[in-house]
Amino acid sequence: MSEKLTAKQISNLQKFGGVNPADETFSRRDFAKRVGATGAVLTGAVATGVAITDPWGMQGVKPPPPVKLGNYSVRDELPASAPSVVVVHSNPESQPPSESGENQAQRMIEAALKAMGGIDKFIKRGDIVVVKPNVAFDKNPDLAATSQPDSVAAVVKMCLAAGAREVRVCDNPINNPESCFFKTKVGDAALRAGAKLILPQESYFEDLYIGGETITNTWRMFYKPFKDATKVIGVSPVKDHNLCKATVTMKNWYGLLGNPRNQFHQNIHGIITDFGLMMKPTLVIADGRKLLMRNGPTGGSLNDVKRGDTMVVGTDQVAVDSWCVSKLLEKQRHEIVYLDKSIAKGYGADWRPQWTNEITV
Amino acid sequence: MVQIRRAYEVLFLGLFLFFLLVTDLRYLKGWPVSIFLEATPLVAVSTALTTHTIYRNLWWGVFILGVTMMFGRVWCNWMCPFGILHHFFGYIGNRKNTKQLIEVNRYRWWYSIKYYILIAMLVMAGAWIIPTLIATPGEVVTAWNTDDGSVATRPVRALANGFAAAAERYKEGGSNLQIGLLDPIALTVRSMTTSVLPVAHVATESIYTEPREYWYAWVVGLIFAGFLVANWWIPRFFCRAVCPLGALLGLLSRFSLWRIDRDPVRCTDCDLCLKNCEGASDPHKDLRKSECFVCLNCIEDCPHDALTYRFLPRKASEITWPAVGRRQVLLAGIFGSLFFPMAKLSGGVKKNFSRYVIRPPGSVAEDEFLRRCIKCDQCIRVCPTNVLQPALFEAGVLGLWTPIMISKMGWCELNCTLCSQVCPTGAIREISIAEKLGTGPFESKGPIKTGTAFYNRGRCLPWSMDVDCVVCEEVCPTSPKAIFTRNIEITDRWGKTLHLKRPYIDPEKCIGCGICEHECPVKDDPAVYVTAIGETRDKSRSLLLSLVDDPAGSQDLVSIG
Numbered sequence: 011m012s013e014k015l016t017a018k019q020i021s022n023l024q025k026f027g028g029v030n031p032a033d034e035t036f037s038r039r040d041f042a043k044r045v046g047a048t049g050a051v052l053t054g055a056v057a058t059g060v061a062i063t064d065p066w067g068m069q070g071v072k073p074p075p076p077v078k079l080g081n082y083s084v085r086d087e088l089p090a091s092a093p094s095v096v097v098v099h100s101n102p103e104s105q106p107p108s109e110s111g112e113n114q115a116q117r118m119i120e121a122a123l124k125a126m127g128g129i130d131k132f133i134k135r136g137d138i139v140v141v142k143p144n145v146a147f148d149k150n151p152d153l154a155a156t157s158q159p160d161s162v163a164a165v166v167k168m169c170l171a172a173g174a175r176e177v178r179v180c181d182n183p184i185n186n187p188e189s190c191f192f193k194t195k196v197g198d199a200a201l202r203a204g205a206k207l208i209l210p211q212e213s214y215f216e217d218l219y220i221g222g223e224t225i226t227n228t229w230r231m232f233y234k235p236f237k238d239a240t241k242v243i244g245v246s247p248v249k250d251h252n253l254c255k256a257t258v259t260m261k262n263w264y265g266l267l268g269n270p271r272n273q274f275h276q277n278i279h280g281i282i283t284d285f286g287l288m289m290k291p292t293l294v295i296a297d298g299r300k301l302l303m304r305n306g307p308t309g310g311s312l313n314d315v316k317r318g319d320t321m322v323v324g325t326d327q328v329a330v331d332s333w334c335v336s337k338l339l340e341k342q343r344h345e346i347v348y349l350d351k352s353i354a355k356g357y358g359a360d361w362r363p364q365w366t367n368e369i370t371v
Numbered sequence: 372m373v374q375i376r377r378a379y380e381v382l383f384l385g386l387f388l389f390f391l392l393v394t395d396l397r398y399l400k401g402w403p404v405s406i407f408l409e410a411t412p413l414v415a416v417s418t419a420l421t422t423h424t425i426y427r428n429l430w431w432g433v434f435i436l437g438v439t440m441m442f443g444r445v446w447c448n449w450m451c452p453f454g455i456l457h458h459f460f461g462y463i464g465n466r467k468n469t470k471q472l473i474e475v476n477r478y479r480w481w482y483s484i485k486y487y488i489l490i491a492m493l494v495m496a497g498a499w500i501i502p503t504l505i506a507t508p509g510e511v512v513t514a515w516n517t518d519d520g521s522v523a524t525r526p527v528r529a530l531a532n533g534f535a536a537a538a539e540r541y542k543e544g545g546s547n548l549q550i551g552l553l554d555p556i557a558l559t560v561r562s563m564t565t566s567v568l569p570v571a572h573v574a575t576e577s578i579y580t581e582p583r584e585y586w587y588a589w590v591v592g593l594i595f596a597g598f599l600v601a602n603w604w605i606p607r608f609f610c611r612a613v614c615p616l617g618a619l620l621g622l623l624s625r626f627s628l629w630r631i632d633r634d635p636v637r638c639t640d641c642d643l644c645l646k647n648c649e650g651a652s653d654p655h656k657d658l659r660k661s662e663c664f665v666c667l668n669c670i671e672d673c674p675h676d677a678l679t680y681r682f683l684p685r686k687a688s689e690i691t692w693p694a695v696g697r698r699q700v701l702l703a704g705i706f707g708s709l710f711f712p713m714a715k716l717s718g719g720v721k722k723n724f725s726r727y728v729i730r731p732p733g734s735v736a737e738d739e740f741l742r743r744c745i746k747c748d749q750c751i752r753v754c755p756t757n758v759l760q761p762a763l764f765e766a767g768v769l770g771l772w773t774p775i776m777i778s779k780m781g782w783c784e785l786n787c788t789l790c791s792q793v794c795p796t797g798a799i800r801e802i803s804i805a806e807k808l809g810t811g812p813f814e815s816k817g818p819i820k821t822g823t824a825f826y827n828r829g830r831c832l833p834w835s836m837d838v839d840c841v842v843c844e845e846v847c848p849t850s851p852k853a854i855f856t857r858n859i860e861i862t863d864r865w866g867k868t869l870h871l872k873r874p875y876i877d878p879e880k881c882i883g884c885g886i887c888e889h890e891c892p893v894k895d896d897p898a899v900y901v902t903a904i905g906e907t908r909d910k911s912r913s914l915l916l917s918l919v920d921d922p923a924g925s926q927d928l929v930s931i932g
Binding site: 019022023026031036040041044045047048052056059062063064229276280 | 427437440683914
């Protein structure tokens with residue numbers, strides 16, 4: 011220190027043993043360490059910045075790549091002569107007096123599948139099967155507004171017996187999902203038959219590409235159960251509907267739509283037609299043992315329910331719906347606009363006697 | 372040195388005020404008016420956490436990070452307009468003697484509060500990490516199963532892709548941006564926009580053409596004034612104790628290569644260096660590196676030249692890290708990770724979303740909007756009609772002071788996209804007039820709709836009072852008009868025959884601009900009013916199936932130019 015120091019400064023200097031620590035310069039090692047640390051952190055910040063830069067501000071609105079629902083149909087593997095629709099009537103006289111509804115359903119569906127080539131044509135060992143009932147409302151199944159628990163149970167058991175690895179039962183109902191599965195008794199029946207119940211969760215929905223008439227691009231769908239599934243079976247009631255006149259197997263896929271799905275009532279036949287494009291099911295089963303003839307889709311009175319003693323099983327959902335609305339619901343066939351639209355677009359064919367098997371068990 | 376700093380202070384405050392004043396249709400031209408907002412690294416860091424991207428010019432924040440890592444918190448006393456205002460207010464409010472000045476500039480333990488504020492806000496911004504980590508194992512398994520690349524790197528790829536997939540999924544809905552509440556630039560722009568400039572206009576009639584009113588501006592203004600006046604008792608109260616940006620820079624100045632250093636031999640412990648110390652960084656002892664604003668006043672004030680600003684002084688004479696307690700950090704983290712979901716799940720945002728949250732055109736979907744908007748209210752500043760207003764709790768507590776359109780205050784001008792041009796973070800994406808109106812390349816996509824107009828027929832003159840009107844139809848700017856009329860012939864109460872035009876809305880054509888509501892003569896509660904439903908930015912808020920989606924819409928995204 012060259013300048014003149016005050017007494018205080020001299021005593022300070024003595025305290026440090028005559029050497030001013032502030033005069034100490036940094037060592038080479040110190041320099042490398044500290045400049046290196048700064049450099050490393052700065053480089054890290056810049057590298058992270060470069061990696062996540064969004065120069066045009068478009069990342070925030072970039073849609074994810076479109077995902078499409080798989081094709082679950084096995085129609086191509088069936089012989090061309092196999093009927094696309096099998097109608098099974100139950101003869102009340104030949105029915106054992108104390109037979110359960112589930113047994114009856116099983117007998118009827120088995121007979122239908124036999125006519126189409128046997129269950130093993132549809133369900134293979136190791137399949138993951140989604141069974142989609144219609145449990146839109148929390149109503150007693152006797153009111154025929156929802157799928158019958160016994161037919162759901164019968165389908166689940168048949169799939170498991172045919173070697174399916176897993177059977178999932180799922181729906182995204184209008185009413186509260188828990189109470190719907192509980193009060194329609196479908197949840198309990200499915201679990202007891204050995205299926206896995208999948209209630210909708212927010213994260214189970216994904217944007218699916220449809221490219222149809224109403225969903226021209228994508229829509230949020232209850233996709234998770236279908237994502238790794240190999241087969242899909244729709245089990246639906248046969249009922250009246252205030253707006254689109256009939257709810258059978260095609261409208262059953264409405265339960266895949268995420269919100270705000272109420273808008274689809276602005277073009278109900280359009281959306282049901284789009285389901286024909288979106289969903290290629292392995293099988294559809296219309297349970298016509300109980301028919302809701304009026305005041306659909308909610309019903310609510312046993313006076314609206316008619317006994318039908320029929321089950322319609324098919325690989326062509328358009329044909330199944332067409333048969334059900336004309337023969338069971340006694341509607342004017344061309345009132346059901348979505349059927350004509352679907353046929354025009356080639357998503358299915360109208361029912362014809364030559365492709366339809368009618369049997370009685 | 373101090374003179375140079377003062378010159379910088381004048382320069383940067385001047386620049387800031389200049390940009391603030393030219394944020395106006397008449398003067399905007401190409402001025403980079405968002406530069407200060409883009410330069411605060413807190414915005415870059417926190418939006419990177421919430422959106423996983425760095426939006427356009429937010430790169431300037433990285434530059435300031437670099438400067439801080441070299442020279443310390445020079446930002447706070449050389450560049451930050453709010454810091455410079457604090458400096459100035461402290462100066463004019465200073466009525467203390469030397470002894471008192473030294474005492475008010477000593478470090479206080481509670482100056483570390485800013486670090487806890489920063490942590491709580493960053494935890495809110497990064498809250499997606501919690502569900503992401505929970506979902507990662509499952510996603511890693513999926514990534515492993517679907518991967519058929521080279522075997523050697525498969526585990527690394529599965530881990531990285533699995534984490535990325537989980538992060539991508541939970542980014543939406545999993546975090547929130549609140550730094551704008553206290554980020555000094557956002558706070559200053561917001562306060563200037565909503566309270567200072569409108570007041571200045573009333574006095575001078577020189578800022579707008581028409582006086583502006585802003586919804587609950589007095590709250591914003593009072594907070595702003597409160598922070599400034601606090602300097603009279605505690606100099607730099609905001610900068611020392613509150614500022615989350617200061618806290619971030621304080622953490623990073625740990626790496627700075629230059630800093631103030633005290634020569635322990637020359638120092639006679641007179642404490643005069645504290646007299647004008649802005650940061651309360653204890654230059655008279657071992658320097659608190661994280662608190663120093665590099666104002667260099669201490670060097671000027673030292674009678675013995677014991678203080679210098681130098682390269683790599685010894686480690687032993689500094690306190691490198693901020694003085695924060697581990698337990699307090701934990702507490703701040705817990706607060707952030709609990710407050711965000713609680714606020715978000717308090718309703719009013721998703722299921723019960725408010726009809727009043729009408730976002731300006733170009734706004735991204737609400738969840739993403741709240742992850743991008745820093746409440747700087749620069750969009751509100753530039754809006755030529757006063758329609759943009761700072762929300763109070765209409766968009767939930769998390770949407771405080773975000774922009775909404777209140778059509779009684781103004782309307783969305785048809786051929787105007789200024790708000791989208793000045794948004795620094797992309798909460799309002801930059802759009803062109805063509806995209807806004809759905810013309811040219813955007814023909815198939817249709818116009819951007821911010822809401823839909825409805826009639827309250829009980830208050831409408833031709834609908835319920837036998838009086839001709841249809842101003843709404845006249846001002847409706849779309850082509851063809853969204854408001855159309857039907858001619859009717861009625862018998863009035865005296866038996867005379869009257870011909871009236873009654874207005875209707877075509878919801879496909881209505882873009883929600885709100886000029887009908889603004890011009891409706893039933894001023895207090897207009898007979899035609901706009902609500903948020905039908906806005907095109909979010910599919911979940913659509914109204915018409917015919918407009919809900921378009922295959923062309925998702926492909927043609929580049930709008931600028």
